[in-house]
Amino acid sequence: MTEYSVISDAEEFRAACAVLANGTGPVAVDVERASGFRYSQRAYLVQVFRRDAGVFLFDPPAIGDLTPLNAAIGDVEWVFHAASQDLPSLRELDLDPHTIFDTELASRLLGHERVGLAAVVEHTLGITLKKEHSAADWSTRPLPDSWLEYAALDVLHLIDVRDALALELEEQEKTAFAAEEFAATLSRAPKPPREDPWRRLSGLHQVRGARNLAVARSLWQAREAYAQAQDVSPGRLIPDRSLVAAVMANPQSKQALAGIKEFQGRASRTQLDRWWQAIVDGRATEELPRERVPSDALPPPRAWADRNPEADARLKAARPVVEAIAEELHMPTENLLTPEYLRRVAWAPAGDTPEAIGGALTALGARTWQVEQTAQKIAAAFVEAAQQPDEAPATAS
Template structure:
């Protein structure tokens, strides 16, 4: 077993960056966070591999400034597995790729049997990875040796996998498709913050009345404030179910709250004044939240027959068509076209049902040109003529 160590020293970091700059070819990159343990989604370990340089494991909190690593990689291609998970954390470190290759996404486009890293490495290289620490607390210091080996394996084989998948994409005629998907992943803007994030509280639908919703808001906000202060995942301090139990029990005093057995978690009793203060603020505030919040979310498809029968028929006609096209292209349906995009154009199609109009609507929703080329006309045919006619005669990829 190879021995790995974490670089947390500025001089060692600069030396490693210089070594990586002299390496050859693409650079494999991965990030480990401490989701479920820490408040933030910051990176607690960045793993980098390059041929003729080797594997390096960097400690972001200790290093801080990653300018030297960005400069060392330069315009080289960055290779990820599931890039969308790692790019936000890397951007916080000002590590921004010029271009990427995503082995998970490539495997989806190729219709592989499995998309996890272990499955993809085994398919491409015949190497079996022992994966055991994906849910570990990567903010732990020092990191145990088995965790370091696990982290190194996340990047050690990625460049070789990339080469195999590149050849498979070319053989399948999907090189341009992959290029468009990689670019879309790299340039996709972050989701805007929720206007009222406290409404994500699990079980909130059980809470009735604006006053109780105000209490829910104050409890959730206070938990967020404290979680950020101590850098601990909010759910580890007081789980959602505990906040909900306190809401529904409507305790009349701090002592009654303390005696509520369902109100538990590592900070439920030690921070009792904090939670009771939040409850009192919610009960006395003049700033009452809306009980119903307008939303542009579509109804669930099972409700369409009653809510919008014509849209229901359009979706039922088009969905099997899109599924058939995906099967012909040997890829998951959701990679051919995001299901929400199809639902949107079925619910409210363009005034003029043409391939150009439907294609423009899909592009507006975020579809890529290759997706539009494969689906727009068939969706129009399905909307107008029904599924059987639309399926007939569409080309398939080998």
């Protein structure tokens, strides 16, 4: 049985912060949310472990203000597994580390085949973790003891894992690589809101015509507003496929909407007036959405030979070069260089010198170590592609 303390009131919280402040070394941090159950991505449990302090499981909804925790441990390294998933929820609580170590990211840089927490703990420490509660509804109160045990184990071994991975990074001469990746994760700005988030409706590609798209948008907006008000994941009220089915069926009355077999979900009938009004509003609006949205997305590489043959030659020359560097460094190609970055510089290069390629990669978001490892060889591949003779012209008749 793992030893841990569940903290759910202000007095206990202040005492726990004092204990953690007097601990030694880095702190392991994890967050449990209720993704798929609740509308928000708020933290419903924050787990913290520090040597000479122990494991503490903090209940943010019960405690309220968690900023004293930042004062207690904010100046030491925070150890995460997949930090990018947890940082947004922590920042909502005004918990913001100065430095981090990400055991998942470190494992990727080291070329480990399996990078889930259980696999990494087993690989580094030989300890087997059960992952049976990872998709649970962590907004549940009270939390079952088995869930709390699981949550405690998520951080209990993380410092030992961090130390083992740090040694591996040093042996592979990747400590500096990892430091840049951790800093980039910590400083990465949140993605800006999508201009038309309703267009992410699964199955929307089946809907044709601006008016039908307006109805789909109206239904999505109605579901979103109700989900936010109820703090319930939208898909648990009515799944995407049901909204699309309602649009495609084109019901002419509220009763006809209720009769659509594919229009399912726990709120499909209890909120029938809401959904019918959304359909009416979508049919009446004068603000019709565009059927096609301009995009700066590149065409799929399979189409490059016809649309931009020079870019196709550059990509075909550079891609195996980058893959070879990644293999030599014993890491996945996507961790050496984001594939989209390579496609971008191949499609419209700023030049074919290492400096030009490096500048373009940096502007896209590549880290210094990635540019140092790849820019020169990408530039050489581009030059080689340009020197390849064109296909022989067709014989004149």
